Ligand SMILES: Nc1nc2c(ncn2[C@@H]2O[C@H](COP(=O)(O)OP(=O)(O)OP(=O)(O)O)[C@@H](O)[C@H]2O)c(=O)[nH]1
Ligand SMILES: [Mg+2]
């Protein structure tokens with residue numbers, strides 16, 4: 001019996017890396033019966049049939065997993081957003097950060113396509129990004145190959161997931177690190193100003209001690225697992241001041257003497273608070289789905 005890491009899942013096959021070799025594996029039916037699906041990032045035990053094929057017999061315990069993109073055992077999520085094309089959105093950034101925080105995974109923020117901005121736009125954006133730095137997120141505004149390489153120094157040992165809309169430049173970033181991989185990158189359609197979902201499967205690519213997961217761009221964000229008490233804990237700058245709220249269970253919405261509300265516009269960025277209220281509202285009004 002061997003142990004290995006699933007680095008790619010495609011068309012019912014799991015590609016497992018073990019001791020420098022790659023095996024194309026199927027999962028045994030027992031997984032389906034138990035409702036378990038192996039994910040990219042899973043450590044597994046497998047039985048080999050020959051030099052290239054095998055079947056997975058056991059999933060080793062996961063430390064975490066994301067639904068979208070489907071990856072297990074994540075050490076860092078790089079939330080990738082473009083400065084332009086597709087349009088920059090603080091709203092999407094905040095939603096993304098909340099989702100990653102809700103799984104107790106470290107997020108950091110990468111804004112691409114700096115080269116498409118004027119100097120004024122750059123300083124406006126840097127100013128916003130400084131706020132995210134001040135609340136503890138590693139944040140990079142990058143453009144060309146050189147920036148991309150510098151950014152890759154921030155990868156942590158283990159599994160780093162690139163996550164963001166289609167067309168923001170996730171695969172381009174990996175190509176900067178591993179030109180030999182020659183991942184397919186897409187063009188932005190002019191009419192819609194967004195990507196065309198060039199990447200269609202999740203794949204881990206090794207860069208030294210780090211793995212980077214290239215993922216398809218998402219088209220919707222899933223936060224059905226987040227309730228309003230979890231939500232407020234996903235804003236680190238709220239957590240930092242909430243001991244000064246009058247009520248211990250303060251949700252920072254209508255309560256009097258709320259330290260979070262008092263800090264909005266001062267030390268807390270208004271858009272962050274607006275997006276918090278918006279997500280809170282979506283959580284409170286969401287329908288129970290069967
Ligand atoms: N101007 C500019 N274009 C970039 C930059 N990074 C990526 N691009 C371009 O943006 C387009 C989309 O890049 P991809 O790397 O395919 O984007 P992706 O995030 O992998 O998209 P999906 O696979 O569809 O999720 C390509 O035409 C890239 O050449 C950048 O820093 N500046
Ligand atoms: Mg891609």
Ligand SMILES: [Zn+2]
Pocket residue numbers: 242245246250251252253255257258259260261
């Ligand atoms: Zn409060």
